[in-house]
Amino acid sequence: MTVSAPLDTEIPGADGVLDTPGRRLLADLVPVPSPSGEESAAGSRLAAFFEDRGREVWVDDAGNVRAPGDDSVLLTSHVDTVPGDVPVRVEQGDEELGAAGPVLWGRGSVDATGPLAAMAVAAVETGASFVGVVGEETDSRGARYLIEDREAPETVINGEPSGWEAITLGYRGIVGGEYAASTPAGHGARPEANAIDHATAWWERVRAAVDDANGQAEPGGFDTITATAASVDGGLAADGSAVTASMATRFRVPASETPDSVRALVDDCLDAGEVAWGQSIPPHVASPRGVLPAALRKAIRDAGGEPTHLHKTGTADANLYADAWDVPVVTYGPGDAELDHAPDERLPLAEFDRAVTVLTTACAQLTD
Known part of the structure; x- marks a missing residue:
C-alpha cells in the first residue's frame, strides 16, 4: 500500500519536547482534523508509523487502520474525534491537572488520539495486534465492520482516556430512536391536540417513566437510564395539509437493562405517533x-502507580467487542476523561509516556 509520510508539523512551544517516537506520533496526529467521516488523513499518518517500522499495515474498506500481529491481545482505539477547534500548542505546566512538564493542547489529545498513539507505540514494541477504527463518535461503523471481518482475538484493550493509573471495566449501552407524529392541519382556535402537542406530551411521559425505572438512584449515574432529546422539529407541512413533529432521542442503557427493555419502556409511553429505532x-x-486486568494492574504498579477500576456512564466500542467476540475486554488510556470533547482538551506528555510504558509492559506479559 502507499501511505503519506508524517508531516513536519510546527507546534508552538514544542521545541525539544517531542523527543520520543510516541510523542512525535502524537504531535503528528493531533493537528490533523479527523471528525467522524473525515479520518483518512490521520489514518494515513498512523499507517505510515507502522510501515516505517516494518509492520504490515493496510486500510480496510471501512477506513480502519489495521496492523495485524500477535492476537493474544488486540490494541484498538478510534481515529475520529468530535468536531471543534482547540488550538494546538505545548504549554509548560498545568496546575489544574497537577502537571509540571509539557502539556499538549488540541482536539483529540485526550479523546482518543492520546490512547491511540500510545497503543500504536506499544503494538510496535511488543508485536501485538492493532486497529485504529473510524466512526466511534457517531455510529461505530469501524468497530461494527471489524467484528464481522476478523476472528476474535484472545483479549482486547480498548483505547479511551481513563488516566494512566486506572482501568475502565464498564460502560453503559446506548439506543437511539426517532419519534414522528402527524395530525391534520386545522384552525389554531380548535382544541384538539396537534402533532407537536403529542410529541411534547410523549416526551414528558418518557421522562417520567425513566425516573420511575431509576428509582432512588442518582440521576445520570452508571446504574441508571438516561433519556436525552438530541433534536426536535415541527410545524405546518409545506403543503399546509398537516402539522408534523419529530424528535431525535438517545437513551443510555445501564447493565441492569438491555436496549430491548429500554425500547419497550419508551414504546409503552406512546399514544400517538411512532418511534423508529436505530442501531444500539x-x-x-x-x-x-x-x-x-491483572496484567494492566501489574504494569501500572511497575510504573509507580496505584491502579483503580472505573465504570463510566458513556458508551464505547469496547461494548461491541465484548458482545460479539465474548472475550475479556477492558479499556485503558492516558488523559482526564473530564476533558473529553471539551474546549480545553489537553494531555500532559509525562502521563502519555507512562501510559505507553504501562501498555508495553502489559502487552509483553500477554504476548509472552
Missing part, C-alpha cells in the same frame, strides 16, 4: 479478575 450498543461490565 449493549452495556458492558468486565470482571476485574483474569489475566487481562
Whole structure:
C-alpha cells in the first residue's frame, strides 16, 4: 500500500519536547482534523508509523487502520474525534491537572488520539495486534465492520482516556430512536391536540417513566437510564395539509437493562405517533479478575502507580467487542476523561509516556 509520510508539523512551544517516537506520533496526529467521516488523513499518518517500522499495515474498506500481529491481545482505539477547534500548542505546566512538564493542547489529545498513539507505540514494541477504527463518535461503523471481518482475538484493550493509573471495566449501552407524529392541519382556535402537542406530551411521559425505572438512584449515574432529546422539529407541512413533529432521542442503557427493555419502556409511553429505532450498543461490565486486568494492574504498579477500576456512564466500542467476540475486554488510556470533547482538551506528555510504558509492559506479559 502507499501511505503519506508524517508531516513536519510546527507546534508552538514544542521545541525539544517531542523527543520520543510516541510523542512525535502524537504531535503528528493531533493537528490533523479527523471528525467522524473525515479520518483518512490521520489514518494515513498512523499507517505510515507502522510501515516505517516494518509492520504490515493496510486500510480496510471501512477506513480502519489495521496492523495485524500477535492476537493474544488486540490494541484498538478510534481515529475520529468530535468536531471543534482547540488550538494546538505545548504549554509548560498545568496546575489544574497537577502537571509540571509539557502539556499538549488540541482536539483529540485526550479523546482518543492520546490512547491511540500510545497503543500504536506499544503494538510496535511488543508485536501485538492493532486497529485504529473510524466512526466511534457517531455510529461505530469501524468497530461494527471489524467484528464481522476478523476472528476474535484472545483479549482486547480498548483505547479511551481513563488516566494512566486506572482501568475502565464498564460502560453503559446506548439506543437511539426517532419519534414522528402527524395530525391534520386545522384552525389554531380548535382544541384538539396537534402533532407537536403529542410529541411534547410523549416526551414528558418518557421522562417520567425513566425516573420511575431509576428509582432512588442518582440521576445520570452508571446504574441508571438516561433519556436525552438530541433534536426536535415541527410545524405546518409545506403543503399546509398537516402539522408534523419529530424528535431525535438517545437513551443510555445501564447493565441492569438491555436496549430491548429500554425500547419497550419508551414504546409503552406512546399514544400517538411512532418511534423508529436505530442501531444500539449493549452495556458492558468486565470482571476485574483474569489475566487481562491483572496484567494492566501489574504494569501500572511497575510504573509507580496505584491502579483503580472505573465504570463510566458513556458508551464505547469496547461494548461491541465484548458482545460479539465474548472475550475479556477492558479499556485503558492516558488523559482526564473530564476533558473529553471539551474546549480545553489537553494531555500532559509525562502521563502519555507512562501510559505507553504501562501498555508495553502489559502487552509483553500477554504476548509472552
